[in-house]
Amino acid sequence: MTAALRSQMAAKWNDGFTRLNRTEPGITGLISFSQAWNVATDYLHPRDIADPTFGKKTTDMAVVKAAFDTINRSRRLPVMLETFLGAGINIWLNTRSASSFLAHFLYDLQESDDTAVINSLIFRLVEWFRAWAPIDELGPTIRSAYTLTFQTQLFSILRPTFVRGFKALCTSTLVPVARQTPEMWEAFEALGLTDRYEGIIASVGYERIEEYVHETCTGKWDTPCLESLRSWMTMQIVPWMLPMYAKGAVNTDEARGMLQNVGSRFDFHMNKTLCDLRTSEIFDIIIDFPDSNGALQDLKECLQRVDQRAALVQSLRKSNRKRLLHPGADTKLILQQYVATIKCLRIVDPPGVLLFKVADPIRRYLRERPDTIRSIVANLVGDDDSGDSLVDENEPIQPLQALETEDYNDPNWDPEPIDAGPDFRTNKPSDVISTLVSIYDSKDLFVKELQVLLAQRLLAITDDNFEKVEKERRNIEILKIRFGEAALQVCEVMLRDMTDSKRIDGHVQSKRPSIVHPTIISRNFWPSLESSDIVMPGQFQALQTEYAKEFSTFKPDKRLRWLPHLGTVHLELQLEDRTIEADVPPLEAAFIELFSQKNIWTMNELVSGVGSVDRTAALKALITWIDLGVLKEDEENVFRLLEVAEETAPAARTAPTANVVEEPAVSAAQQQQADQMRLYWKFIEGMLTNLGSLPLDRIQTMLRFAPGYDKTPEQLAGFMEAARREGLVVGRDGMWRLNR
Template sequence: MASDAVRAQVSAKWQESFARLNRDQPGITGLLNFSRAFAISLSYLHPRDINDPTVVRSANVPHVRAAMSTVNESRMLPYVLDGYLDEVRKRFNLVQKDVEVFMAEYAESSDPDVIRRLVFRLLAWYEAWTPLPDLGPVILSGYSLTFQTLLFSNLPPTFATGFKALCASTLPSAIPPSASTPTPSDYKMWAAFESLGLIDRFESILASVGYEHIEAYVLEMCKGKWSEPMLEGLRNWMSGKVVPWMLLAYARGAKSTEEARNMLQGVGSRFDFHMNKTLCDLRTNEIFDIIIDFPDSMGALVDLRDCLQRVDQRAELVAALRKANQKRLLHPGAETKLILSQYVATIKCLRIVDPPGVLLFKVADPIRRYLRERPDTIRNIVANLVGDDDTGDSLVDENEPIQPLQQADAEDYSDPNWEPEPIDAGPDFRANKPSDILSTLVSIYDSKDLFVRELQVLLAQRLLSITDDNVERVEKERRNIEILKIRFGEVALQVCEVMLRDMTDSKRIDGHVQSQEESVVHPTIISKHFWPALESTNLIMPGQFQKLQEDYATQFTHFKPDKRLRWLPNLGTISLRLELEDRTVEADVPPLEAAFIELFSDKNIWTIDDLTKAVGAVDRAAALNALSTWVDLGVLKEDEEGVFRLLEVAEEKSALTKGGKARGTEANPGAGGDGVLPPVTQQQQQAEQMRIYWKFIEGMLTNLGNLPLDRIQTMLKFAPGYDQTVEQLGAFMEAARREGLVVVREGMWRLNR
């Protein structure tokens, strides 16, 4: 049994509770009042089914409010609330049912509007169940926390996608740029989002909606459009279109622009960064083509430069460009000329993007290494320098001031403007002072001597090919050399100077000799040690040619008694007129051809062996080549192998005029028409055989660009059944050249396209 003390205690508690509930009212009136108020509160705070029209919330708000305050005064409100929240939990299946209905509809239609309606429906539930606002924030927040917890735990995963679609649908559509401003219903919806706590809950989704929108817009607007800088326009678009949306999503509560700006600061710069990054990624992917399009792609480069300052993706840019170069540029199929011009464009482009040159250094390295391995790099550079280029577009910018080649010099630390190397420069980075393009190209190789030597060879070729005292061309070469002198230095080009002087001297001497005794010979007299080694043969010019040479040499020695002339008979060209019985043939031919035809003026039939003997020892292939020129001109005819006959009277041209492939086809029986079939010579048979291999050669030249003859021969040996000698191949290629299928230049063959 309880002791007195306990009994007293219980009774004290009871008295106290009673007093609290009764609130100093007489008797138990207070208690009765309280229990009435409690009942009213409970019945008011009842999560009703909003679908059920019979249950109407009692509108007697003051009454309820009085009851609530009574309960509150008795400090029993938490119990009421607990009970209420329990009720909410129990009745949440009503909401759940609605969610399921809407989500099922959404799954069918994928229409974000369904989600929109769902949100409003949820809001209706939420608001219907909200306790009176003047119950204080504690109760309200307790309620909304419970409601949101229940809601989120009941929302299916597909809701996230739907929500995303809904958010996206509120964005101003990118294309066509519509001037849509947020409608009042949008405001309402965002308010609903906030009430339901959806914005906090799905913040990452919201952000990704923004990102994706920006990405799509940037890609749409900027892809492949390089001529103008896009960044400015994008920024305007951001502030004009995206920011209003962001205001809705992130700064609805803002009362002043100042406040809004503060609220948007973090998210705004994230979005701006994302825009820069997207553009940067896009341009990085396009960089190779941007460089190809330079200088029309200036805008893109400026964009890239600005983006790179914001987004640190320099390494990605380098990697992308290196990869693209590897894949698209540095392979055997690309012509050296092409690689060079792309390299030059790369230099120019990356200088815009990154003036200190770190990017360029990293990108250029593989290109330079590759170019160094190519045999014809120097030739191409030099050819371009002297304007000896088919395309005519110069690697070196003509507006660029001509200046001496710059050598990489040691850093001058006493320079007050000295700056340390950029932070991402590699250990072997050489501060590449913005020097001119040519210096950069020349620095691919360790020494410029190679260039000078090549230049000399090229100059020699060009000077010797000037046939008709073309003063202008000599002057042009002289101008070129003057310019190159500035670049390479006077001393290096001294030799070229001598070569040019030889040209003018020759002209002067020739003028003098001609005034003494007219001659058809107009030689270029060269200073032996100042010209590159010229191939010499033991060709002896027969007949009248010998006489012409001797006469001229005698005159020369009269003019310059202490000098003699030594002819290089295999060089130069001769204009001939052949008077045959029924026709005259005029031709400009090399000396060997002239020598042969001169021999035919004595005797109509020669064997090739006799011919070669008569002009000194010449290569059989060269001799065949020379003879085939005349065969093509219809002057000679090869009756049987190695025996040539002069055609005083022209024969039917069929089977004679065309070389190579055509020769074989036209010799087909029945194709002739005159009934007299020319005998199929060995050469024709070979030509027929070679037709099979033409496909191989064609493929080779397509894939590998220029090839020397012996390289073609080596590769053809892999073809089944190929048994031709390199001379035969040479003759065949020569025939193909006459047909216009290929062209040869400095011993390199390539397709004529």
């Protein structure tokens, strides 16, 4: 041992001694320090609170305080605390009393989520915490050091299952609010549980919100829920949050300020939950429209808060694909749902970005359906049996609106919404019909189909229900506003033919009464009616000639040309034992007329008896009579008139006056057009083969060189559309190419 070391040691010793002994004479300072140390450790040493002596400590506070003071003056306080906090609490929490207590409860917890158990556990812990806490006089440093150590030790021995129990306890405070006790929150706070398990406490709130939203709002679409949810939040969730998030707030304003942050988080969660719920229900909400207006308002508001637009589009597209756009769905139904979708999404998102994204697959699908146009037109003219019109009666009738390009001079111009795709077109909120018509490139197809439909309906009108012509006229007047006067000029002529026929018929009848009441049509203005070579036999021929003669007397420059396969005949058959009245198509009438000449006819005789007719059509006509119990097919293709009804004749199942009239056969507009265009298909095919893909106007220009080509670009567009449906060509971005 060197002298240097020795002197260093001596210096240290002296230093230490002086510190402990302070300036006391001799070693009295040292003695008093050691006494103080004993008193302090004795005071601080944790005790089992179950010990009956606990709390009855006779220790005089003044003595304790003086002791701490002494230690502090010797600057030994940190060491003291370290000993106490490190060893003392650790030992205690891990010794028999505490750990067996904890172990007992934790074991129970695994068996059951009894919140009472966990509650008492927490209160017990708080009791310990308070009991062992150093007196306040020692200053905040000691206190906070104590708290920190206690918490650290406590958390280290808590098992993971505690979290579950804790959560259950928090939940139990929420459901019936009355059970919530401020003491418990204080206890949580004291143990530091609030900070450590903040996420869990929040998740309790979140879960409660989710539960409540699902409970009260699922399937409830008629009124907006958001308002009532907000007031529920204020009534139920906010009071629950108060002790945790706004502790120590003295007045409501302060509390509000403290809650603002967390409150908006909860509000956001509520919005999100509701938004998710509505998103998952959106397809049915649309079905229920307009009874689901409330839900749509909610959704609109939520979407402004929560960015779930993409999810909404995804969800709706998915359910559309699954529930709507499949072969099992009726076109009319798809149209209805599409229209409802338009209306709904316009409520949710006025700029129409959502609608554009959702509508695209529906429109593409509808374009592929052959009967889409027919369905739309049928609905326009009120041909639906359901009476469920696609168009609102109170929606103003307005001309079709073309999609407009952006008007850069518009002072109210808004940029496109941020989630608009590159091909998004800002379409002004246009009416439903414009939107439907815009599924196709040209409105020409609709006008054509409209004519066909009108023709069918007009030809079915007889004298008995002539007032229907007026109804059709009103319809056409309305449609004129939409499609323009010029497009519907042809319909106008058709309607005039109807009234003219009535007038002419009135005149002819006054000259020479006839039971024939023809509808006389202007052939260039009606859709091509399927031609037929029927020659009406017997008295029918005579009736026709007679009427035609009278007509020519009235209109000397005109002649009548009968379309014998159209119309209806009301007949009375007088048989030996019965009289049968029936409304039948002309072919049926022609056949039965033949039977008045002789009772047994073969199929071939019958067919040649009425000129020439398709065998299936003939058979169908004959079956009508067989069903009425007038004819019987004795052997194949030989028919016999039943002058006397047969016992087994199925006459009973049909009423004596049967109505077997069907819609006049008018070939569909597209069909006609396709027939006309078939000739030009070879040209189109040739040019597309040679030149790859071409825009429509190029095709049109080149077709003009073809002999006799007189189609408008709209008609060509219609044809190309038809060809696309047949899979012959592919159209994309206005370019057409062959489908290979």
